Amino acid sequence: MRKALLLLAALPAAAFAQVTGAPSPPPRTEADARVERLRDAALKDDVAFDIMEGLTTEIGPRMAGTQQEARARTWAVAKLKSLGFRNVRVEEFRMPTWVRGAETAEIVSPFPQKLSVTALGQSASTGPNGITAEVVGFDNIEALRRAPAGSLRGKIAFVSHSMTRTQDGSQYGFAGPARWNAPQVAKDKGAVGIVIRSVGTDYHRNPHTGGTNWAVPGEGAAGNARRSGAVDPSTLPAIPAGALSLPDAENLGRMLERAPRNRPVRMRLVLTPRWIGQQVSGNVVAEVPGTDPDAGVVLIGGHLDSWDLATGAFDNAAGVAITAAAAKRVMDAGRPKRTIRVVWFGAEEVGVFGGTEYHRRHNADTGRGRVVLVGESDFGADRVWRVDFGLGPQNKALGDRVAAALAPLGVARGGDRAAGGADVGAWAREGTAVIDLQQDGMRYFDLHHTPDDTLDKVDREQLRQNVAAWTAMLATVANAPEEIGRASSPD
Amino acid sequence: MRKALLLLAALPAAAFAQVTGAPSPPPRTEADARVERLRDAALKDDVAFDIMEGLTTEIGPRMAGTQQEARARTWAVAKLKSLGFRNVRVEEFRMPTWVRGAETAEIVSPFPQKLSVTALGQSASTGPNGITAEVVGFDNIEALRRAPAGSLRGKIAFVSHSMTRTQDGSQYGFAGPARWNAPQVAKDKGAVGIVIRSVGTDYHRNPHTGGTNWAVPGEGAAGNARRSGAVDPSTLPAIPAGALSLPDAENLGRMLERAPRNRPVRMRLVLTPRWIGQQVSGNVVAEVPGTDPDAGVVLIGGHLDSWDLATGAFDNAAGVAITAAAAKRVMDAGRPKRTIRVVWFGAEEVGVFGGTEYHRRHNADTGRGRVVLVGESDFGADRVWRVDFGLGPQNKALGDRVAAALAPLGVARGGDRAAGGADVGAWAREGTAVIDLQQDGMRYFDLHHTPDDTLDKVDREQLRQNVAAWTAMLATVANAPEEIGRASSPD
Numbered sequence: 001m002r003k004a005l006l007l008l009a010a011l012p013a014a015a016f017a018q019v020t021g022a023p024s025p026p027p028r029t030e031a032d033a034r035v036e037r038l039r040d041a042a043l044k045d046d047v048a049f050d051i052m053e054g055l056t057t058e059i060g061p062r063m064a065g066t067q068q069e070a071r072a073r074t075w076a077v078a079k080l081k082s083l084g085f086r087n088v089r090v091e092e093f094r095m096p097t098w099v100r101g102a103e104t105a106e107i108v109s110p111f112p113q114k115l116s117v118t119a120l121g122q123s124a125s126t127g128p129n130g131i132t133a134e135v136v137g138f139d140n141i142e143a144l145r146r147a148p149a150g151s152l153r154g155k156i157a158f159v160s161h162s163m164t165r166t167q168d169g170s171q172y173g174f175a176g177p178a179r180w181n182a183p184q185v186a187k188d189k190g191a192v193g194i195v196i197r198s199v200g201t202d203y204h205r206n207p208h209t210g211g212t213n214w215a216v217p218g219e220g221a222a223g224n225a226r227r228s229g230a231v232d233p234s235t236l237p238a239i240p241a242g243a244l245s246l247p248d249a250e251n252l253g254r255m256l257e258r259a260p261r262n263r264p265v266r267m268r269l270v271l272t273p274r275w276i277g278q279q280v281s282g283n284v285v286a287e288v289p290g291t292d293p294d295a296g297v298v299l300i301g302g303h304l305d306s307w308d309l310a311t312g313a314f315d316n317a318a319g320v321a322i323t324a325a326a327a328k329r330v331m332d333a334g335r336p337k338r339t340i341r342v343v344w345f346g347a348e349e350v351g352v353f354g355g356t357e358y359h360r361r362h363n364a365d366t367g368r369g370r371v372v373l374v375g376e377s378d379f380g381a382d383r384v385w386r387v388d389f390g391l392g393p394q395n396k397a398l399g400d401r402v403a404a405a406l407a408p409l410g411v412a413r414g415g416d417r418a419a420g421g422a423d424v425g426a427w428a429r430e431g432t433a434v435i436d437l438q439q440d441g442m443r444y445f446d447l448h449h450t451p452d453d454t455l456d457k458v459d460r461e462q463l464r465q466n467v468a469a470w471t472a473m474l475a476t477v478a479n480a481p482e483e484i485g486r487a488s489s490p491d
Numbered sequence: 492m493r494k495a496l497l498l499l500a501a502l503p504a505a506a507f508a509q510v511t512g513a514p515s516p517p518p519r520t521e522a523d524a525r526v527e528r529l530r531d532a533a534l535k536d537d538v539a540f541d542i543m544e545g546l547t548t549e550i551g552p553r554m555a556g557t558q559q560e561a562r563a564r565t566w567a568v569a570k571l572k573s574l575g576f577r578n579v580r581v582e583e584f585r586m587p588t589w590v591r592g593a594e595t596a597e598i599v600s601p602f603p604q605k606l607s608v609t610a611l612g613q614s615a616s617t618g619p620n621g622i623t624a625e626v627v628g629f630d631n632i633e634a635l636r637r638a639p640a641g642s643l644r645g646k647i648a649f650v651s652h653s654m655t656r657t658q659d660g661s662q663y664g665f666a667g668p669a670r671w672n673a674p675q676v677a678k679d680k681g682a683v684g685i686v687i688r689s690v691g692t693d694y695h696r697n698p699h700t701g702g703t704n705w706a707v708p709g710e711g712a713a714g715n716a717r718r719s720g721a722v723d724p725s726t727l728p729a730i731p732a733g734a735l736s737l738p739d740a741e742n743l744g745r746m747l748e749r750a751p752r753n754r755p756v757r758m759r760l761v762l763t764p765r766w767i768g769q770q771v772s773g774n775v776v777a778e779v780p781g782t783d784p785d786a787g788v789v790l791i792g793g794h795l796d797s798w799d800l801a802t803g804a805f806d807n808a809a810g811v812a813i814t815a816a817a818a819k820r821v822m823d824a825g826r827p828k829r830t831i832r833v834v835w836f837g838a839e840e841v842g843v844f845g846g847t848e849y850h851r852r853h854n855a856d857t858g859r860g861r862v863v864l865v866g867e868s869d870f871g872a873d874r875v876w877r878v879d880f881g882l883g884p885q886n887k888a889l890g891d892r893v894a895a896a897l898a899p900l901g902v903a904r905g906g907d908r909a910a911g912g913a914d915v916g917a918w919a920r921e922g923t924a925v926i927d928l929q930q931d932g933m934r935y936f937d938l939h940h941t942p943d944d945t946l947d948k949v950d951r952e953q954l955r956q957n958v959a960a961w962t963a964m965l966a967t968v969a970n971a972p973e974e975i976g977r978a979s980s981p982d
Contacts, residue, residue: 057745060604068604113551113559113802116942204695205801205942247945251802254548310696311604311742451607451696454738 034333035405035475042329042468049460051079051321052381056311056455063308064347065097065279072304076284076320076344083328085286085342091361093346095353096234097279098122100308101272105195105242108132110263111255115248117195118309119271120179121211121350124238130270131156131192131240137256141182144189153190156267157182158256160197160249168386169379169441175199183212183241193240193269197249202446207243209307210449211350214238233351234275242271281305281346283354286324288331290339290478296372297339298478300327300470303348303355303378303423310453314444317455318463319377320344326470336478339368345423348378349449355423363430372484373433373477376421377470380447382440383462384411384469390418390434392485398477402435405472409465414438431488435477437469525824526896526966533820533959540951542570542812543872547802547946554799555838556588556770563795567775567811567835574819576777576833582852584837586844587725588770589613591799592763596686596733599623601754602746606739608686609800610762611670612702612841615729621761622647622684622731628747632673635680644681647758648673649747651688651740659877660870660932666690674703674732684731684760688740693937698734700798701940702841705729724842725766733762772796772837774845777815779822781830781969787863788830789969791818791961794839794846794869794914801944805935808946809954810868811835817961827969830859836914839869840940846914854921863975864924864968867912868961871938873931874953875902875960881909881925883976889968893926896963900956905929922979926968928960 055062055072062072073090080088098121105117133156138144140161159182163175179199186194198208214236244252252265259265284304290297302319306312320342327340345354362369387406389399403413418436420428428434440462447453477484546553546563553563564581571579589612596608624647629635631652650673654666670690677685689699705727735743743756750756775795781788793810797803811833818831836845853860878897880890894904909927911919919925931953938944968975 053745057742057749058602060602060742071603111549111551112562203943203945203947204697205945206696247943247947250947251548251551251945254544258548452694452738454694454696454742456694456738456741 031479032401032405035472038329038333038475039405039409039468039472042326042471043464045325045464045467047083047328048321048325048463048467049458051324052313052317052458053455054079055317056313060311061308062304062306062312063099064281064305064350064353065095066099069281069305069346073282073284073346076304080284080286080324083324084331086289087285087287089285090282091285091358092280092282093353093357094278095281095347095351096232097276098234098273098350099276101125101274102128102270103242104270105244106268107255107265108268109266110259115252116205116207116245117242117269118207118209119273120183120209120241120243122214122233122238123212123241123271123273125272125274126193126240126270128270128272130268132266132268133192135252135256135265135267137253141177141185144182144185147189150190152186155191156269157186157191157194158252159194160253163199163201163445165201165442165445167441168438169444172199172445179210179243180213183239184215187239191239195242195244195269198243198245200246200445200448200450202452203246204452205245205247206450206452207245208449209243209309212241240269240271242269281353283346283358284344286342288327288336288340290337291335292337293368295338296370296484297341298373298474299341299343299371299424299427300375300474301343301345301423302376303346304344305347305349307349307449309449309451311455312453313455313457314380314447314453315449316378318381318458322377322463322466322470325467326474329471330475330478333475338372338478340474340478348423352422356426359426371427371432373435374420374424374427375435375437375473376424377437377466378421378423379439379441380444381458381463381466382443383465384409384437385440386412386414386438388414388418388436388438389416390428390487392433392487394485395433395482398480398482398484402473402476405476406469409469409472411469431486433484433487435473437473439466522970523892523896526963529820529824529966530896530900530959530963533817533962534955536816536955536958538574538819539812539816539954539958540949542815543804543808543949544946545570546808547804551802552799553795553797553803554590555772555796555841555844556586557590560772560796560837564773564775564837567795571775571777571815574815575822577780578776578778580776581773582776582849583771583773584844584848585769586772586838586842587723588767589725589764589841590767592616592765593619593761594733595761596735597759598746598756599759600757601750606743607696607698607736608733608760609698609700610764611674611700611732611734613705613724613729614703614732614762614764616763616765617684617731617761619761619763621759623757623759624683626743626747626756626758628744632668632676635673635676638680641681643677646682647760648677648682648685649743650685651744654690654692654936656692656933656936658932659929660935663690663936670701670734671704674730675706678730682730686733686735686760689734689736691737691936691939691941693943694737695943696736696738697941697943698736699940700734700800703732731760731762733760772844774837774849775835777833779818779827779831781828782826783828784859786829787861787975788832789864789965790832790834790862790915790918791866791965792834792836792914793867795835796838796840798840798940800940800942802946803944804946804948805871805938805944806940807869809872809949813868813954813957813961816958817965820958820962821965821969824966829969831965831969839914843913847917850917862918862923864926865911865915865918866926866928866964867915868928868957869912869914870930870932871935872949872954872957873934874956875900875928876931877903877905877929879905879909879927879929880907881919881978883924883978885976886924886973889971889973889975893964893967896967897960900960900963902960922977924975924978926964928964930957
């Protein structure tokens with residue numbers, strides 16, 4: 001696949017259309033040719049990998065609100081300046097901060113052995129002595145929801161589920177509720193704790209962490225207080241909640257099947273995370289100043305924070321590296337018409353605090369600060385395979401030019417339902433134009449939020465293809481002669 | 492590959508020879524036909540998987556000398572009796588027992604982050620507060636050996652090395668010295684601790700444990716005191732010794748390259764394993780009694796103990812399961828001529844105590860107890876691809892019949908250098924006949940001695956092929972009309 005990709009990349013777009021018999025592209029202009037040259041040069045990019053290597057080696061895990069994330073911001077400012085970006089700065093904010101403690105799980109009866117567990121973000125603590133209780137198993141969150149009220153009093157719920165690898169990552173929506181919502185459901189039914197089968201697709205003894213959502217009392221399990229930003233999550237009632245690795249979850253499932261009726265499966269669970277109050281996080285901002293202050297800003301980025309279990313290579317050193325490397329390529333080719341603003345967001349994993357704060361502060365910016373188009377890279381380091389647009393009807397030709405510039409990289413045109421990612425989603429939701437470069441997700445949920453999300457997982461050729469795709473997109477939109485309008489009117 | 496294997500298995504041996512143009516097999520007898528029927532029926536075996544599932548689910552990790560290993564023996568006796576074996580018994584022995592404690596490693600300067608570490612078997616303790624020292628890196632054990640005397644005083648040595656997947660597992664001998672011997676070499680040069688790149692081939696955050704060898708004072712680094720059984724390893728001078736996962740080892744390597752000259756890489760290492768004195772281990776023995784007490788015993792098996800990090804599916808629930816399932820198939824087809832004795836050895840991982848003890852006690856057995864042929868399964872659950880013999884010249888025809896019975900399973904004839912495994916090696920070394928059914932090792936060192944050695948890794952079709960191979964071999968040798976002599980004279 002790698003070989004085929006490079007071959008296609010070497011062909012000019014016109015030749016590609018001929019080979020495949022696709023409809024004739026729009027007439028090729030000198031501007032198109034410039035984009036193609038930039039794109040093809042990016043297939044030899046080393047800047048993105050260098051950023052990833054530096055961040056994962058010199059900083060490592062970058063949990064939001066911690067000293068590690070603060071060190072990452074300092075590192076990021078120095079790196080972005082050294083790459084030649086302008087107006088490099090940190091926009092700080094404060095957010096309630098949760099940190100991991102001890103975490104162990106062991107079956108005490110009838111088949112004593114340890115299981116591999118990690119606390120979900122915003123889990124309550126069991127206290128240092130842990131809790132010991134009977135385990136009640138459910139095949140999925142729907143089965144848990146059907147459990148009678150009060151039936152889990154004094155028990156530890158275990159929620160399993162299935163999850164299949166999908167290229168577009170869509171099974172995150174299918175399996176994710178076991179993490180996002182099942183803890184609150186179990187709490188509502190009286191459980192003293194919950195362990196879930198990790199929301200992931202690999203069979204290694206590395207559980208997948210990730211945030212869970214506790215409800216505002218009275219709002220019920222559907223409440224998604226965390227994402228709203230309106231409620232301090234550290235104030236919400238919670239129970240201890242952990243994830244087991246897939247091998248451990250399946251082992252626990254077999255134990256539940258094999259346990260004699262008079263000797264139920266009992267687990268001792270120790271999770272001692274804690275809230276350490278309001279701490280500083282921040283967004284790191286860097287710019288490629290445009291020649292036309294009235295043309296608006298193209299806002300792109302990824303998130304600088306990571307979960308604490310790994311060095312966060314896929315999630316999301318890749319995203320900050322890809323977007324910065326592409327912006328640098330456009331910058332080095334000469335000042336673009338529009339300002340490109342690269343933001344490395346803080347505190348995404350624990351509740352999209354950085355993205356939410358950035359939108360809140362800058363949504364009303366006018367004049368030189370007006371954001372006209374957003375894009376985000378936050379789905380690993382594997383290749384871009386589809387482009388989705390969220391452009392207004394007046395910018396159809398712009399979308400056509402972007403699609404044509406991406407096609408030689410093996411990127412197909414998708415639909416018109418681009419939504420941005422978590423950090424720029426607020427812009428897209430209120431009508432700002434958005435372009436999504438969709439990455440291949442077949443490996444993503446093997447690594448997502450596990451200790452295994454490390455630099456060695458990066459395929460350098462696929463990473464370069466990402467840089468090339470972003471370079472092609474950015475060079476096109478940043479220099480587009482036409483006005484970039486809104487995708488839709490504000491609500 | 493699986494499909495092709497089953498297709499071949501379905502063909503009678505004669506047809507197979509025709510297809511491949513191989514030399515004509517010896518005339519096919521009724522005895523050969525019986526072996527073939529048993530072999531082919533074994534391709535539908537469920538007994539081996541059932542044993543593996545039971546042992547990994549109901550017992551889990553089975554560290555030598557611990558209560559978990561004792562529970563495994565009780566489980567094993569009940570299981571072997573329920574399968575119909577006779578003379579099921581435990582032969583206990585005592586051995587010095589080492590158990591794991593806390594284990595953490597973190598870089599404190601210049602790039603603070605945690606690394607994934609596990610103690611090597613027989614590591615000394617750092618004490619609960621750990622040791623903090625500068626890390627000095629070596630590309631391999633040879634580079635460490637070249638370090639000047641005293642040059643590691645007060646330092647933590649880091650030994651990297653390369654290891655490539657090999658089908659025959661031969662790179663264990665190439666990379667293994669980094670674990671077996673480097674700790675003693677580092678100690679001799681004054682190091683206060685050592686971390687090695689795991690002896691393994693996977694890129695998961697799961698370090699590979701395994702025993703290391705400390706020297707008897709005065710004997711130097713080449714001393715292999717552990718395996719000799721002559722010295723109590725708990726009495727030997729040692730330093731703290733751990734293994735890093737491959738992603739962590741490579742990260743540490745990058746840190747050593749990137750650290751400023753005036754800010755060397757410093758690690759805090761906490762390993763608190765301890766020796767808990769002489770504890771009970773044991774070999775679990777079961778028999779299929781033969782009809783001819785004078786024909787000698789065929790001794791086969793694997794090891795019941797495992798390292799403590801995983802449920803020991805490949806290492807070595809597979810071996811005890813495969814050998815017992817095959818013996819049961821021969822048993823259920825009618826009493827064989829020779830007694831088949833299945834031994835599930837104890838305390839292999841920590842120094843081959845069970846195998847050594849078994850040989851010591853039974854080496855001189857005569858009459859009904861005389862062992863005439865040995866075999867061992869201790870290389871995972873993937874398919875048998877080669878058979879190696881260690882038979883006397885008088886038993887050439889027996890080897891030919893075994894090879895012919897195995898060929899339809901895709902098992903090629905190797906050489907005449909069979910050595911048994913660790914647990915039956917003492918028999919082979921002193922001249923007892925031996926047959927090695929060599930398993931495919933391409934995945935073995937991804938899992939070996941890691942937390943990842945769990946049931947989900949088992950490919951049930953390959954496991955069945957193992958049972959079929961062992962059934963064919965056992966049915967042939969246990970019923971061989973000729974005398975099975977020694978491969979060589981005793982030393």
